[in-house]
Amino acid sequence: MTKRGKFGDRPGIPDDDLDVQTRAGAPMPLVTHPMAAVRPPTGGDGGARALAHTVPLPPDSERGMAIEPRPTVTMQRFEGGALAPASREPPPEIGLTQHHLPDDATPDPRLILHLAPDSERAAQFRVLRHHLLECGRPQVVVVTSPKGGEGKTTTAVNLALALAECGRAKVLLAETHLRRPQLAGVFRFVPPWCFAEQLAAHRHQPLLPWGLVDIPQLWLHVGAVNPRAEQAQLLDAPAFAIAMERLRLGGYDHIVIDAPPVFGTAEVNLLQDAADGVVLVARGKHTTARDLRRAVDQITASKVLGTVLLEE
Ligand SMILES: Nc1ncnc2c1ncn2[C@@H]1O[C@H](COP(=O)(O)OP(=O)(O)O)[C@@H](O)[C@H]1O
Numbered sequence: 429m430t431k432r433g434k435f436g437d438r439p440g441i442p443d444d445d446l447d448v449q450t451r452a453g454a455p456m457p458l459v460t461h462p463m464a465a466v467r468p469p470t471g472g473d474g475g476a477r478a479l480a481h482t483v484p485l486p487p488d489s490e491r492g493m494a495i496e497p498r499p500t501v502t503m504q505r506f507e508g509g510a511l512a513p514a515s516r517e518p519p520p521e522i523g524l525t526q527h528h529l530p531d532d533a534t535p536d537p538r539l540i541l542h543l544a545p546d547s548e549r550a551a552q553f554r555v556l557r558h559h560l561l562e563c564g565r566p567q568v569v570v571v572t573s574p575k576g577g578e579g580k581t582t583t584a585v586n587l588a589l590a591l592a593e594c595g596r597a598k599v600l601l602a603e604t605h606l607r608r609p610q611l612a613g614v615f616r617f618v619p620p621w622c623f624a625e626q627l628a629a630h631r632h633q634p635l636l637p638w639g640l641v642d643i644p645q646l647w648l649h650v651g652a653v654n655p656r657a658e659q660a661q662l663l664d665a666p667a668f669a670i671a672m673e674r675l676r677l678g679g680y681d682h683i684v685i686d687a688p689p690v691f692g693t694a695e696v697n698l699l700q701d702a703a704d705g706v707v708l709v710a711r712g713k714h715t716t717a718r719d720l721r722r723a724v725d726q727i728t729a730s731k732v733l734g735t736v737l738l739e740e
Pocket residue numbers: 467468469470471538573575576577578579580581582583610711712738739740
């Protein structure tokens with residue numbers, strides 16, 4: 429049913445949707461796509477329902493009720509970025525260390541596209557890829573959620589794997605949650621170069637070479653923070669901006685950032701300035717509608733590409 433909201437010149441988008449998913453001032457047009465909920469690794473039989481429609485948050489969302497496991501994803505069209513502005517700067521030098529997922533260790537269950545490529549859950553991440561590409565092929569995408577443990581790393585990893593699948597795009601997955609680095613553990617390597625240390629070094633010497641890990645079987649490059657290295661607890665925003673400026677020239681179609689949560693610091697606000705868009709993750713029966721709303725309020729509305737609901 430078409431309903432006209434208080435932003436009544438956008439037919440078909442009820443007020444409740446607009447309250448959460450975008451706000452006045454967001455660039456027009458807003459394109460609303462039906463999206464899919466994706467089950468986390470612990471999600472039962474491994475199947476996931478394809479979700480055929482976009483729904484508003486529950487009406488009692490103001491009371492901070494847990495979100496029902498329903499699809500609530502919209503994506504805004506991204507107007508710039510993927511085609512990075514032409515630059516005369518030389519591309520960054522990138523040194524790669526090859527890594528193969530070990531056969532003798534149990535893979536991290538968050539590697540859904542690797543572990544169960546034919547599952548419906550994997551398919552939902554391909555749907556997410558599809559909608560992200562429809563948003564104008566954003567090059568630098570920050571994946572975050574209101575709080576910890578809501579599926580940021582799961583989403584960032586599988587979105588990156590879906591984008592890179594079969595070498596269809598050149599993808600870098602990097603992390604900036606310095607207090608809780610996860611990527612080295614997910615892929616089971618010790619980072620030869622800590623991504624956080626490289627951010628610090630490149631802040632002063634932007635033309636230094638980069639050191640990243642290449643995982644050929646996944647067609648993926650990874651910039652992981654060494655969980656054992658001593659480093660600052662908070663992200664250095666100018667260092668991240670400089671890094672993205674350089675790495676954008678490295679031939680990557682997409683750079684997916686596994687970011688810290690929105691609440692507690694201004695880190696995501698600083699990250700979004702150097703990114704083309706933010707994907708906001710909510711965890712079914714865990715993330716409250718109020719938290720999601722507050723997180724959207726904290727992020728610049730025009731930078732929110734959409735929200736992804738990970739179903740229990
Ligand atoms: N929607 C969910 N339902 C059940 N478990 C989840 C969900 N999202 C994440 N998890 C689990 O919670 C843990 C943290 O997930 P992760 O993706 O690392 O979250 P974050 O990066 O936000 O801290 C993982 O073990 C993951 O399997």
